[in-house]
Amino acid sequence: MKFPFFDHIWHIRGSVPLAPNQTHDEAYDRLMPLFLKSGTTHERSGDTLTFEKKDQEAQDKMSIFDRGVLQIVDAPGGSFLRYRMASRALLYCFLAPLLFLAFAQLNIQIGEWEKASAAAEAGAEEEDEKETIELPQNVIDKALGAPAPEIDGPGAEDEEEGPSPTPAYVFAGLFVALYLGGRILEDRLIKSLFRKRLHGIGDDKGQNKKDAEGETGSRMLSF
């Protein structure tokens, strides 16, 4: 049984047409700087290139991918590059909301347990009345118009028991948004990157040179 949607969670696939009259070797030559980055290993066999990445650098343009397969396919309308790449970063981001929801549930459980134990301890004790204490205020602050300080008396403790689950819910929601944004953004970015490389759009040649220099440069700088 296949679960295509399940697979789409952390796999990005797509295709980009090669430039007119571009040979397979020329296409791979243009893409090659992407696979010479630190932590990347690759192997080319005919029209297929497979790669793996480990400990990707933060500024590696393919840093979210851990492995993948690229293949150049000949078709009547012209050759195109087909790719399928896996990203653990996307998978973990997809799963992160579950972790934060678990933290929220843990907080709720602790809160309930604390309420129960507090109620048992309090027993028939009467609650202290809330009192408001007048706090001192410096004359300078009074003259400058700062509001008079107020503080609840020692009897006025927070009614809330246990840690709040709200931050965990907020982060669960945040990671849902991050995942959706990342899944769409990274899909577009990688397609655009391959297209620019293959078609030499923009500063492609300069970029190739910069990448090649960057590899050496960063080694030189880090000794």
Added chain:
Amino acid sequence: MNGTRVGNRIIGADAPVTVGWENIPKVEGGPVKRFVFTWFQPTMLVALVLFWYYAPNSIATASTAIALGIAFKVLLLGLEWVNPRHDSWRLTWKELATDLFYVGIGYTLVNMIESYIGAGAIIGWVQDSFAWEKFAWFMAMPLLLQAVLISFIFDFGQYWMHRGMHNWYPLWLTHAPHHYITQLNINKGAVGNPIELFLIGLGIGGFFDFMPRAFLLAGTLGLTVSIYQHINVRFNTPRWWRFTFNTTEHHSVHHSQDYEASRSNYSGTWIIIDRMFGTCIDGEAELLGMEGGRPMSIRETMTFPFTEGWKSIKARLGRGEPPPEPAAVPAE
């Protein structure tokens, strides 16, 4: 590489570090851009101090502080986009997602643990043990002085905890993962092992939360000064500011791949504490991290203190090989 002599130390012998304010690049662009990135930091500090000074008691609450903190971070993320200090520190989706994971762990798991056995528990015990009336003399001082004192006392504690982490191997094991970050961004302060976040939170600053307004004002110093430690923005920081406060320049030196440079600028807010104890280096660095900039995964960040600690114990007992240099070398 020869490095630069600063006092008795040679800075930048292992990796490039720019020493001296006169050697640090300025903000480039038109007069408006230069004006904004010169006065942004002092303006925000004054604006938020005035807000907390005059806000009615109903608004001067912790939830307002949290909302302001989030809004300010979003604004700073925008500044990182507009005027980055280094292109090599650009925020990517993966970096943002990773950073926010650590921020989330800090706000949930670490906070929960801290409220029971960490700073929250200690503060609660101290507050229950002493009558607030004993601190009436403190509360009778001008509000801004109270805030500065709270901030300074808290930062003084953090300075020594941080310096301790760089000088005592067991503490270093918890702090080392934070030094594997290879770029600075606004949320990078949260990146590290949760034990470190727990330890660095052990300060007496929270003890003053029974003086809400002074406490919130002190927190504002953290929000409008300390937050710039991990920011990828080029500012023309005023001379008086960088003499008094910690800056992203100072903190980039602390995160440098250069060993000696990393043993400087320990404070979080008040760099004058480093000046007092001779650990301040004025300058900046772009190449950050450990082991030549090796990235550390979330999994390794979480397990590092335990795996490296275990290796060290085994090596000490003569049952294993010593840990490879410099994976877990205490910074001493």
